[in-house]
Amino acid sequence: MTAEKAFRNDGYAKVSGRAAYADDFSVAGMLHMVPVYAEYVSAKNLRVHTEAALASPGCVRVITAKDVPGRTHFGQIEKDYPIIAVDRVRSYGDVCALVLAETRDQALAAAALVRVEAEPLKPVLTVEEALNPYAPVVPGYGDTNIVVEHKLRKGDPDAAFAGCELILEEEFHTQTIEQAYLEPEAALCVPRHDGVIEVYGSMQHPFSTRRFSAALLGEPLSNIEVYTIAVGGGFGGKDDTAACVCARAALGARLTGRPVKMTYDRAWSFRESYKRHPYTLKYKVGVTSEGRVMAVKATMYADSGAYLSVSPWVTWRSTAQCFGPYSVDNVHADVYAVATNNIFNGAMRGFGAPQVNFAVESLMDMIAAELKIHPLGLRRINMVKQDSLTVTGQKLDKHVVSMEEVMNRVVHDIGYRKKYEQCSFGKAEGDELYGIGLAISYRGASLGAEGMDFCSCILNGQYDGSLLLETGIHENGQGSESAMILILAEALGCDQKRIRYRRPSTSNVPDSGTTVATRGTIMGGSAVMAAVAEFKALLSAHLAERLRCKPDEVNFHDDKIWGLNYEYSLSWEEAMRELYLQRVTPYAFGSFKAPDVSWDDTNGQGDAYFTFVYSCQAVELSVEKKTGKVKLLNIVAAHDIGKAINRAMLLGQIYGGITQAVGMALMEDFKLEEGKPVAHNFDGYILPRSTDLPPMTGIIVENHDPASLTGAKGIGEPAIELLAPAIANAVYNATGIRAKSLPIKLNPEDLA
Amino acid sequence: MKDYAGPIELSLRINGETRRVQARPGDSLLRLLRERLGLTGTKCGCENGDCGACTVLVDGAPIKSCMALAVECEGSDILTIEGLRGHPVQKAFAVENGFQCGFCTPGMILNAVALLSAHPEEDEEADREWMQSNICRCTGYEGIRLALASARRSLKD
Ligand code: FES
Ligand code: FES
Numbered sequence: 002m003t004a005e006k007a008f009r010n011d012g013y014a015k016v017s018g019r020a021a022y023a024d025d026f027s028v029a030g031m032l033h034m035v036p037v038y039a040e041y042v043s044a045k046n047l048r049v050h051t052e053a054a055l056a057s058p059g060c061v062r063v064i065t066a067k068d069v070p071g072r073t074h075f076g077q078i079e080k081d082y083p084i085i086a087v088d089r090v091r092s093y094g095d096v097c098a099l100v101l102a103e104t105r106d107q108a109l110a111a112a113a114l115v116r117v118e119a120e121p122l123k124p125v126l127t128v129e130e131a132l133n134p135y136a137p138v139v140p141g142y143g144d145t146n147i148v149v150e151h152k153l154r155k156g157d158p159d160a161a162f163a164g165c166e167l168i169l170e171e172e173f174h175t176q177t178i179e180q181a182y183l184e185p186e187a188a189l190c191v192p193r194h195d196g197v198i199e200v201y202g203s204m205q206h207p208f209s210t211r212r213f214s215a216a217l218l219g220e221p222l223s224n225i226e227v228y229t230i231a232v233g234g235g236f237g238g239k240d241d242t243a244a245c246v247c248a249r250a251a252l253g254a255r256l257t258g259r260p261v262k263m264t265y266d267r268a269w270s271f272r273e274s275y276k277r278h279p280y281t282l283k284y285k286v287g288v289t290s291e292g293r294v295m296a297v298k299a300t301m302y303a304d305s306g307a308y309l310s311v312s313p314w315v316t317w318r319s320t321a322q323c324f325g326p327y328s329v330d331n332v333h334a335d336v337y338a339v340a341t342n343n344i345f346n347g348a349m350r351g352f353g354a355p356q357v358n359f360a361v362e363s364l365m366d367m368i369a370a371e372l373k374i375h376p377l378g379l380r381r382i383n384m385v386k387q388d389s390l391t392v393t394g395q396k397l398d399k400h401v402v403s404m405e406e407v408m409n410r411v412v413h414d415i416g417y418r419k420k421y422e423q424c425s426f427g428k429a430e431g432d433e434l435y436g437i438g439l440a441i442s443y444r445g446a447s448l449g450a451e452g453m454d455f456c457s458c459i460l461n462g463q464y465d466g467s468l469l470l471e472t473g474i475h476e477n478g479q480g481s482e483s484a485m486i487l488i489l490a491e492a493l494g495c496d497q498k499r500i501r502y503r504r505p506s507t508s509n510v511p512d513s514g515t516t517v518a519t520r521g522t523i524m525g526g527s528a529v530m531a532a533v534a535e536f537k538a539l540l541s542a543h544l545a546e547r548l549r550c551k552p553d554e555v556n557f558h559d560d561k562i563w564g565l566n567y568e569y570s571l572s573w574e575e576a577m578r579e580l581y582l583q584r585v586t587p588y589a590f591g592s593f594k595a596p597d598v599s600w601d602d603t604n605g606q607g608d609a610y611f612t613f614v615y616s617c618q619a620v621e622l623s624v625e626k627k628t629g630k631v632k633l634l635n636i637v638a639a640h641d642i643g644k645a646i647n648r649a650m651l652l653g654q655i656y657g658g659i660t661q662a663v664g665m666a667l668m669e670d671f672k673l674e675e676g677k678p679v680a681h682n683f684d685g686y687i688l689p690r691s692t693d694l695p696p697m698t699g700i701i702v703e704n705h706d707p708a709s710l711t712g713a714k715g716i717g718e719p720a721i722e723l724l725a726p727a728i729a730n731a732v733y734n735a736t737g738i739r740a741k742s743l744p745i746k747l748n749p750e751d752l753a
Numbered sequence: 754m755k756d757y758a759g760p761i762e763l764s765l766r767i768n769g770e771t772r773r774v775q776a777r778p779g780d781s782l783l784r785l786l787r788e789r790l791g792l793t794g795t796k797c798g799c800e801n802g803d804c805g806a807c808t809v810l811v812d813g814a815p816i817k818s819c820m821a822l823a824v825e826c827e828g829s830d831i832l833t834i835e836g837l838r839g840h841p842v843q844k845a846f847a848v849e850n851g852f853q854c855g856f857c858t859p860g861m862i863l864n865a866v867a868l869l870s871a872h873p874e875e876d877e878e879a880d881r882e883w884m885q886s887n888i889c890r891c892t893g894y895e896g897i898r899l900a901l902a903s904a905r906r907s908l909k910d
Binding site: 480 | 787792793794795796797798799800801802803804806833834835837838843844846847849850851852853854855856857858859862880881882884885887888889890891892893894895896897898
């Protein structure tokens with residue numbers, strides 16, 4: 002009973018303008034809070050003068066670090082991120098004071114009167130500078146700017162290079178990218194009469210928000226209740242900074258005893274929020290004359306910026322997937338995250354994979370060109386197959402390895418072979434050069450060895466036959482609540498109209514980790530299935546007698562509960578009433594723990610992920626010789642996502658991911674000058690618009706995954722991680738020019 | 754000529770009703786709608802005229818309400834998302850998955866309503882051009898394209 006057409010429990014709310022996002026809420030007596038930035042990129046002895054601001058009309062309070070009852074610094078891994086800067090400024094995004102006033106305009110006016118003094122220090126602005134042993138040390142902990150170091154050691158690449166026909170050494174660069182969720186960060190915090198602070202925020206991770214808030218306030222987690230409300234996009238970007246905005250509003254509410262709203266404008270959001278890590282990737286690849294990749298050495302540097310955030314996890318994924326979906330016996334990889342005084346970098350959809358895939362999938366086409374082998378053939382020789390070993394030594398024997406199937410689907414659908422022959426390769430009569438290009442990837446689903454991977458679900462049957470469902474998966478706009486409803490309806494064989502997704506709060510469902518890493522469907526769905534098993538067992542035990550059968554003969558479908566041979570049945574209304582009459586609460590709690598994964602830090606070997614999503618995307622484009630402008634003509638994408646829960650929604654995620662990858666390939670570039678963002682708004686940071694996109698076709702491949710209780714994996718991230726190299730390959734096939742850094746910029750002179 | 758120095762009382766026609774409201778001369782239509790009239794369906798994504806999340810119709814034409822002064826809209830008919838009740842374009846956005854996070858959706862829908870009255874006949878090129886004033890970071894515009902096609906069909910029937 003999977004939905005062909007879109008099913009969204011928030012559909013009506015969103016098309017009618019009724020869906021309420023953080024800034025849409027207002028409460029009587031509410032104060033407005035705005036941040037004051039320290040205005041330095043690196044400085045010490047910070048002093049903040051608030052007198053003039055306090056005297057300005059409507060200003061109620063100015064909060065600085067000395068007012069903080071709890072921790073000023075927090076973070077998901079290292080507690081280094083200043084919710085309010087104390088003495089040291091490490092980036093241009095650092096906030097040193099919070100101004101509260103009766104209206105937003107008054108708060109803005111007062112904020113302009115806060116005076117900040119500090120002794121500027123020489124900032125470290127590039128990875129190269131940061132690696133210089135004499136460079137100032139940026140982080141507040143440790144004694145080096147290398148804040149993360151991952152390595153992978155498999156076989157002996159140096160020995161293997163000796164037997165190779167072709168050795169390719171290349172360097173690639175990727176840019177800083179802003180998640181650019183359309184709704185900037187915002188929060189409303191309301192002090193409740195029982196001492197709890199209620200948080201309504203535009204954030205991706207309620208539990209992270211609760212941790213940041215409780216830490217800043219120095220109060221127990223149970224004092225903060227974070228509610229899920231509509232969120233205007235996240236893409237990984239609404240964790241640390243968004244949590245910080247909520248925490249600050251919570252502090253304001255605690256200190257003044259009044260509700261506090263803090264709504265960011267786009268310039269603040271750009272300035273303060275973390276971005277996608279820019280990478281430098283150096284590869285040495287050795288290949289036999291038949292095209293078998295024998296050895297790989299990779300060194301990567303990611304600029305983590307001023308704070309650590311989740312850089313260790315992002316770069317870990319780059320390590321575990323350091324050579325794409327290929328099986329290679331001899332691989333050494335060294336992956337570093339390096340601290341600088343740039344705006345910090347953290348989670349963004351794709352999480353350390355798009356950067357690596359850009360390098361690897363470009364390299365595959367470069368190797369093919371050198372050896373004069375067809376790029377598809379080269380991929381086929383080297384790609385992972387059933388029971389292959391990955392670069393981390395993981396044997397792929399617990400799910401269907403569909404890399405080849407997925408690639409074939411795209412190749413046939415787009416007519417790759419024929420169109421590849423028609424590419425211009427730099428030569429064309431007219432003004433248009435034509436190219437087609439493709440890339441493949443696999444993606445470890447969920448967190449893998451990155452972190453805690455479990456999820457819970459609560460089912461609460463009501464007296465009248467309706468059902469309340471709640472899981473620890475957070476709705477960021479991707480439709481995860483709707484997916485959970487569909488999974489539950491199918492598992493209980495009941496009408497989906499019976500089910501209402503209860504607005505989750507951190508004080509109800511247990512902490513289920515963050516809704517990142519394409520884990521929503523797989524983890525949340527599996528938790529639903531675990532709760533369903535409990536729920537059915539409970540119902541069967543208490544209804545068997547009424548249904549004149551044994552408990553294990555009870556079954557659930559057609560919106561009814563049936564006995565053996567369909568002789569007797571109960572409607573959900575009757576069944577629920579019966580349970581209540583027996584004084585049994587039709588309530589179940591289910592939790593799902595991801596299958597075990599393993600990782601050895603010393604050599605980067607282990608079963609990194611419990612399953613993988615296989616993907617292939619191809620693109621046709623033309624390049625105008627006069628201008629160097631790239632025009633996309635057609636995109637086809639195939640992904641093996643295990644099982645489709647909500648087909649229309651899956652396709653929506655694929656097209657959305659592709660579009661973000663188009664931005665990465667051709668337009669987006671979050672530039673910093675002297676550590677300060679160049680762009681303040683969407684006129685300076687260019688995003689793909691409707692005119693930038695060609696027709697797109699999404700192909701859903703379904704090989705049910707035994708590791709997931711629903712058979713489904715996920716799509717959020719695979720969709721974004723491989724189109725940039727496909728575009729780079731198509732650009733090469735059109736122009737003969739190999740782009741080694743993103744975004745791709747073509748110089749008309751080179752095309753003449 | 755009006756005196757625009759201090760707070761002024763404006764009388765605006767919004768969603769078919771006349772609303773009298775205190776405003777300052779510098780208030781944008783967006784702020785007025787959201788903060789004084791409680792019409793929060795109109796969203797603020799950039800306040801810079803770049804994203805289209807704040808699109809409303811003024812006398813049938815799509816405008817970015819963050820860039821319009823409220824005082825300039827006196828005497829005009831303003832339509833916000835709250836004033837569209839069960840319009841075929843809304844239904845089409847719901848059925849065809851024309852949204853994900855939904856933050857761009859009110860602006861998109863209003864811009865689409867204007868598009869369909871200007872271009873009742875199918876015209877993909879015109880659609881892309883027209884809709885490029887609005888950013889959607891989630892959908893890749895594909896669901897929106899499908900929604901436009903389906904709304905056009907149902908407007909014809
Ligand atoms: S808010 Fe008006 S165009 Fe973005
Ligand atoms: S649906 Fe999120 S921006 Fe369009």
